[in-house]
Amino acid sequence: xxxxxxxxxxxxxxxxxxxxxxxxxxxxxxxxxxxxxxxxxxxxxxxxxxxxxxxxxxxxxxxxxxxxxxxxxxxxxxxxxxxxxxxxxxxxxxxxxxxxxxxxxxxxxxxxxxxxxxxxxxxxxxxxxxxxxxxxxxxxxxxxxxxxxxxxxxxxxxxxxxxxxxxxxxxxxxxxxxxxxxxxxxxxxxxxxxxxxxxxxxxxxxxxxxxxxxxxxxxxxxxxxxxxxxxxxxxxxxxxxxxxxxxxxxxxxxxxxxxxxxxxxxxxxxxxxxxxxxxxxxxxxxxxxxxxxxxxxxxxxxxxxxxxxxxxxxxxxxx
Ligand SMILES: NC(=O)c1ccc[n+]([C@@H]2O[C@H](COP(=O)([O-])OP(=O)(O)OC[C@H]3O[C@@H](n4cnc5c(N)ncnc54)[C@H](OP(=O)(O)O)[C@@H]3O)[C@@H](O)[C@H]2O)c1
Numbered sequence: 242x243x244x245x246x247x248x249x250x251x252x253x254x255x256x257x258x259x260x261x262x263x264x265x266x267x268x269x270x271x272x273x274x275x276x277x278x279x280x281x282x283x284x285x286x287x288x289x290x291x292x293x294x295x296x297x298x299x300x301x302x303x304x305x306x307x308x309x310x311x312x313x314x315x316x317x318x319x320x321x322x323x324x325x326x327x328x329x330x331x332x333x334x335x336x337x338x339x340x341x342x343x344x345x346x347x348x349x350x351x352x353x354x355x356x357x358x359x360x361x362x363x364x365x366x367x368x369x370x371x372x373x374x375x376x377x378x379x380x381x382x383x384x385x386x387x388x389x390x391x392x393x394x395x396x397x398x399x400x401x402x403x404x405x406x407x408x409x410x411x412x413x414x415x416x417x418x419x420x421x422x423x424x425x426x427x428x429x430x431x432x433x434x435x436x437x438x439x440x441x442x443x444x445x446x447x448x449x450x451x452x453x454x455x456x457x458x459x460x461x462x463x464x465x466x467x468x469x470x471x472x473x474x475x476x477x478x479x480x481x482x483x484x485x486x487x488x489x490x491x492x493x494x495x496x497x498x499x500x501x502x503x504x505x506x507x508x509x510x511x512x513x514x515x516x517x518x519x520x521x522x523x524x525x526x527x528x529x530x531x532x533x534x535x536x537x538x539x540x541x542x543x544x545x546x547x548x549x550x551x552x553x554x555x556x557x558x559x560x
């Protein structure tokens with residue numbers, strides 16, 4: 242192998258290998274196979290589903306991972322987080338110099354860091370990639386964020402290939418996965434909250450009506466909603482706590498469990514207690530999304546007693 246530095250330009254991407262032929266691998270494969278300026282190798286462990294997925298894209302499935310990556314400038318690992326370590330073990334020693342190995346699995350920061358370590362003796366550039374949306378909706382254009390010393394090189398290469406990838410500045414491997422997990426608290430939490438809200442509405446026969454109310458959210462950009470929540474949380478936590486306690490009572494009346502609602506009540510109660518314990522911050526902090534977040538983070542870091550120990554009856558009086 243020539244002893245060139247690990248900084249080959251994006252234009253040098255002539256061969257891409259995709260490992261894993263599930264939803265992600267198939268969507269990226271469909272998009273990359275349409276390109277005539279490079280070749281794409283579809284690879285996975287031998288299974289009927291993977292063979293069929295490759296065949297649906299008009300290709301034969303490569304099941305020898307070492308052979309599949311030997312010529313690749315870019316390896317997109319689109320298998321599962323559980324499989325990541327084993328896959329890195331199989332491709333180690335077979336990668337070409339300067340290749341970029343991008344982990345697109347939903348691995349934890351610890352798993353992705355371990356994968357990077359697994360390939361530490363290979364002359365390759367390892368990048369942590371987090372898929373930030375549902376591929377069934379966004380297909381190959383689903384937003385992705387990448388991190389690590391070679392993130393910018395990968396984002397440039399991916400952009401050249403028509404993919405939607407953004408590099409985190411001054412980041413390390415593990416940061417993209419960490420960002421994704423923070424996003425998941427919101428994205429998956431929203432799914433769980435939606436379920437509880439929809440169950441309550443359906444129980445009263447109001448689900449269609451409630452969906453109409455949700456359409457109001459479409460009228461304002463998401464970013465503004467997020468800022469509004471942060472900007473108003475400290476000021477209105479107490480009264481929102483009261484409202485959520487009433488929502489919980491209604492859920493129980495409908496014979497439904499309060500799961501995510503109870504978690505929201507705990508969050509509001511904690512904020513109310515922190516404000517009582519530490520004193521209200523001045524308005525210029527309380528009514529400013531970023532500053533309010535900073536204040537709350539500082540209080541959380543100082544620690545306090547167990548959350549959720551606030552008697553809920555306190556709030557009932559105000560309903
Ligand atoms: N789909 C999404 O919208 C989405 C969004 C964000 C993140 N992700 C993450 O992206 C990754 C891929 O998602 P997906 O939806 O495409 O998953 P998937 O549908 O389960 O596909 C996984 C693929 O990897 C293959 N595979 C499993 N173990 C392997 C191994 N040891 N060696 C080689 N191939 C192996 C599977 O083969 P078999 O055919 O044998 O099972 C299958 O083809 C996951 O980590 C997922 O959490 C997905």
